[in-house]
Amino acid sequence: MPSRTRPLWLLALPALLVALGAAPASAHEERPAQFPDGTGQRPQFLGYDNHRQRVVCHGDSADRIAALPAGAAKRRSERLLESCRYHSIQDAIDSIAKRRTSVYVLPGTYHEEKYASSKRSEYCSHLQTSSKAPLLSSEYIGSLSSPDPGAEQEAAETGESNPIALSYADQRTCAHNLNLIALFGDRTPDNGSISCDSRFCGTQLVGTGRGPGDVVVDNRFAKLNGIRADRMGGFYLSNMTFQQAEFNAIYVLETDGFVLDRVIARGNDEYGILAFASDHGLIEDSEAYYNGDSGIYPGSGSDLNADNPDFEVTRYAIEIRRNNSHDNTLGYSGTAGNSIWAHDNDFHDNATGIATDSLFPGHPGLPQDHARWSRNRVFSNNHNWYVEFVDSGICSRPMPRRGYLDGTVCPVVPTPVGTGVLIAGGNFDSTDHNWIYDNWRYGTMQFWVPAALRDDYDPDHQYDTSNHNHTVANHMGTDPAGHERPNGLDHWWDDQGVGNCWEDNHYGSAGQTDNFTVDPPACADGGSVFLPGAAVKDAGFLSCSQYDRNDPAWQHPTGCTWFDSPTEPGSEAVVPDQVSSSALVLAPLLTTAGALALAFGLGRRGGRARWRRAA
Numbered sequence: 001m002p003s004r005t006r007p008l009w010l011l012a013l014p015a016l017l018v019a020l021g022a023a024p025a026s027a028h029e030e031r032p033a034q035f036p037d038g039t040g041q042r043p044q045f046l047g048y049d050n051h052r053q054r055v056v057c058h059g060d061s062a063d064r065i066a067a068l069p070a071g072a073a074k075r076r077s078e079r080l081l082e083s084c085r086y087h088s089i090q091d092a093i094d095s096i097a098k099r100r101t102s103v104y105v106l107p108g109t110y111h112e113e114k115y116a117s118s119k120r121s122e123y124c125s126h127l128q129t130s131s132k133a134p135l136l137s138s139e140y141i142g143s144l145s146s147p148d149p150g151a152e153q154e155a156a157e158t159g160e161s162n163p164i165a166l167s168y169a170d171q172r173t174c175a176h177n178l179n180l181i182a183l184f185g186d187r188t189p190d191n192g193s194i195s196c197d198s199r200f201c202g203t204q205l206v207g208t209g210r211g212p213g214d215v216v217v218d219n220r221f222a223k224l225n226g227i228r229a230d231r232m233g234g235f236y237l238s239n240m241t242f243q244q245a246e247f248n249a250i251y252v253l254e255t256d257g258f259v260l261d262r263v264i265a266r267g268n269d270e271y272g273i274l275a276f277a278s279d280h281g282l283i284e285d286s287e288a289y290y291n292g293d294s295g296i297y298p299g300s301g302s303d304l305n306a307d308n309p310d311f312e313v314t315r316y317a318i319e320i321r322r323n324n325s326h327d328n329t330l331g332y333s334g335t336a337g338n339s340i341w342a343h344d345n346d347f348h349d350n351a352t353g354i355a356t357d358s359l360f361p362g363h364p365g366l367p368q369d370h371a372r373w374s375r376n377r378v379f380s381n382n383h384n385w386y387v388e389f390v391d392s393g394i395c396s397r398p399m400p401r402r403g404y405l406d407g408t409v410c411p412v413v414p415t416p417v418g419t420g421v422l423i424a425g426g427n428f429d430s431t432d433h434n435w436i437y438d439n440w441r442y443g444t445m446q447f448w449v450p451a452a453l454r455d456d457y458d459p460d461h462q463y464d465t466s467n468h469n470h471t472v473a474n475h476m477g478t479d480p481a482g483h484e485r486p487n488g489l490d491h492w493w494d495d496q497g498v499g500n501c502w503e504d505n506h507y508g509s510a511g512q513t514d515n516f517t518v519d520p521p522a523c524a525d526g527g528s529v530f531l532p533g534a535a536v537k538d539a540g541f542l543s544c545s546q547y548d549r550n551d552p553a554w555q556h557p558t559g560c561t562w563f564d565s566p567t568e569p570g571s572e573a574v575v576p577d578q579v580s581s582s583a584l585v586l587a588p589l590l591t592t593a594g595a596l597a598l599a600f601g602l603g604r605r606g607g608r609a610r611w612r613r614a615a
Helices: 013-020 061-067 072-081 089-094 149-158 168-173 385-390 539-546 581-586 593-603
Strands: 053-056 102-105 108-110 179-184 204-207 215-218 225-230 235-243 248-253 256-268 271-276 279-284 287-291 294-299 318-321 324-326 330-335 340-343 346-348 352-357 372-374 377-379 419-424 430-432 435-437 442-447 470-472 489-493 501-503
Touching: 053 089, 061 072, 089 102, 089 179, 168 179, 168 225, 225 235, 235 248, 248 256, 256 271, 271 279, 271 287, 279 294, 287 294, 294 318, 294 324, 324 330, 330 346, 346 352, 352 377, 377 419, 419 435, 435 442
Parallel strands: 053 102, 102 204, 108 215, 179 225, 204 235, 215 235, 225 248, 235 256, 248 271, 256 279, 256 287, 271 294, 279 318, 287 324, 294 330, 318 340, 324 346, 330 352, 340 372, 346 377, 352 419, 372 430, 377 435, 419 442, 430 470, 442 489, 470 501
Antiparallel strands: none
């Protein structure tokens, strides 16, 4: 981006943050992550007869196999049952002697009791954490030396916890502090490389049933993560269900080359499937539901196109295809979700369908760039979990009593209910050839995020987001069967950024509905132009940043309409986004206050609550 004249609001921004009580929040409370070197490759399935194998069975696996209908799943499970030597998935993994070993898991429900109840070793109990607010769940507090009684009582009552920012070496040494099942591929973490170089590289963990529902790993909120694959190049996970984790059901970190195939991630307090700072990845044919943050989260995808000035990518880091993510707070989200291609998926019945952003500091690869969403069905994302489960008090119960597997969703983050696709400060993103319909607030939503909100105060960077995004050739407000199912507005935009364009989209009988102040030029003509000092379009969202599901005083911040249920188009007017009194006071100071205030609304909590965007 070319240099801009420094606006007055930027000079006052640090003081303004303090005045708002919106001190920069930590993006996540895991260790700082880095991208792989990109030399890995996506693994291939080794089949059900890999000679390097371990077989895991449960006490009732034989009965479950006998009950299977005749077919391939029954035959292979019967054959593998004869070779079963392990009753713990982790024990089988730990026994691996050579790379590219397959761990076959026979039908059953696995709790991994030995690891679920494990306490810290003498060494682990003295680990220091870089987390500024290391509130632990009751399980972990009980294993700490000299625990704080007040924190123990609070954790026991709320069921809440925060991830601990342990180094890779400490995570590997203390594998079950935070993880029910753990695989660590880098055996030489002090050599400066994060590449997989151990006997665990290329491990494949595969359920043998007819589908992922036949093999269930139930964390029962014992650990933060159901399964963690850390620096695990060549990791392949298939045909299994993971449920009831405090943080992530399935967690892939700093991994070059992985496949998540036919998995279910359900009933988790935050994320279903989470990949972070990884490359050469594939997430396919899977289902994610009842998750309090995102069903699928490809955060900080390897930033392969960071220096690419063109709309076309060099290659994608992670492909996401043929998945069904529904009944979550967000179907898909990704801070710094770079170089991601999500296609032929269904994102429906969430609060928001798809979201990407440049809001949270500390994520490698900011600002976000070069994602593509194509041929997806993004529809009916109108579920108001805030009213249904936060306001009702259900989310105040301890996690095991909230009923996550029965459909409870406890939103961790604020998001505008009724929105299909949300781009908060992305660049070079393509939203094309999708079916986007029946989202009662907005079909698509796009706004600028100043660099200051990722703790970058360089004046030349403040307008480096919301540029060169293309929304083209989508079906808006009609479903694949040809029925009209309108969005509240097809397109909402704050008028900020250069090179943005909306064209060749198909609309229902009412035609295109949007809030554009000036229609941007066509993509071939360069798209939108820079507009300094745009109108205060977004100011009403400022107070949404104060959302805190655990504090009744901040579950519905004054002036925030994101958590108001939008009405179905055609019945009444869609709930408007009102301007809050605080935003009106700030508007004269913030000459570009519209997008800035919206960015505060998504990215800050006024210092009141701890953001837990992953890694």
